[in-house]
Amino acid sequence: MLSQKQLTDIKELQLVCEQEEAIHLKLNWDMLEMRNEQELTDFFHYEKEKLVGFLGLYGFGSKVEICGMVHPSYRRKGIFTRLLGEGLEEMKKQGTETILLNAPANSSSAQGFLQSFSCRLSFSEYQMKWVETDLGSEEFIEIRKSTLDDLETEIQLDVQCFGFKEEEARKYNKRIRKEDTQIHYVIEKDQQAVGKIRVQHLDGEAWIYGFAIFPSFQGQGLGRKALKRVIREQHALGYPIFLEVETKNANALNLYQSCGFQTVMAQDYYQLTLKS
Structure with missing residues (x-):
């Protein structure tokens, strides 16, 4: 260390x-x-x-x-x-x-x-901050803390939603679990895992990471309901709320903006090529 x-x-x-x-x-x-x-x-x-x-x-x-x-x-x-x-x-x-x-x-x-x-x-990539917004009436969504039994589900969500290779998703998820700096949640529908979301508290702020819904369950409003619930919970605890999103991910960007997130910073990522 x-x-x-x-x-x-x-x-x-x-x-x-x-x-x-x-x-x-x-x-x-x-x-x-x-x-x-x-x-x-x-x-x-x-x-x-x-x-x-x-x-x-x-x-x-x-x-x-x-x-x-x-x-x-x-x-x-x-x-x-x-x-x-x-x-x-x-x-x-x-x-x-x-x-x-x-x-x-x-x-x-x-x-x-x-x-x-x-x-x-x-x-x-945009870093976005939530500005207090009327989120409408609360809609029921099943969210629970993740357990070790959910590891494979979280790995598959990274593979299907973020383009990870399965082995790198496995290594990554095992590492962040070992670091134990984030709270892992599983999103469910009818007691079936359909998505995930993580929250990290850092320097008095709440950051949302790894938010994903399986493609077969997208378009049903589950992600929006889950995001609003997490926003409400973190806001009630007194945390300013942040997240990151790639600028080319139009669907996610539109969702975040409609829920009250505004861009505060932007980061560029340049790909390098190693010389043999």
Whole structure:
């Protein structure tokens, strides 16, 4: 695991970089705080005991996302290029299939770097925040906490709804269960599992993840009912509510907007190609 000093150094550097450009860096703090010490996932550059460069690798099955940053006063010195090179070498050793470099859409420094690098825009993602909205009368929907017996169902939902390969979905679900930082729920109809949704409380906020309904049960309003119930519950607990959605997922985007979510940030994901 990362030391408390390393985590504090990363947080301080993140705040400096975000304030410099009025951006939000997606550093996946739930994963940073639960690192496996047997895996090389984080790369640091210190100058006189001050962290001025950081790069983290975040694995999701056979896909790895990269997010990094360099202190504004230390840019244009090749620090990020070196950190990225170290990260790519590690992923080459691991046989990573898909590499995505994550950058805030409004970061001029990130865009400048990417223009000089061999990559292509793969997709964009919105971070959305719920703005208090009249959700109408509450409609009954069966939602319960997930158990170990639901693991296979959750794996199949990731395969059918998010395009995971079965083995990577299995590895991913086992890992997030082990990390135990999220509350897992199963959505049911007539006592049959039809979907799932996860909630994580982080820094006083509630984040919704992994929301999916089996394709054969879509179009029946089950997802809308489940989402509204989770919103009501988290709002009653006093949490501001957030979620993420790919910009090209029009159905999900329309659902979230109709339930009161508004876009507050955007992230771009660029696919990199490893040189043999």
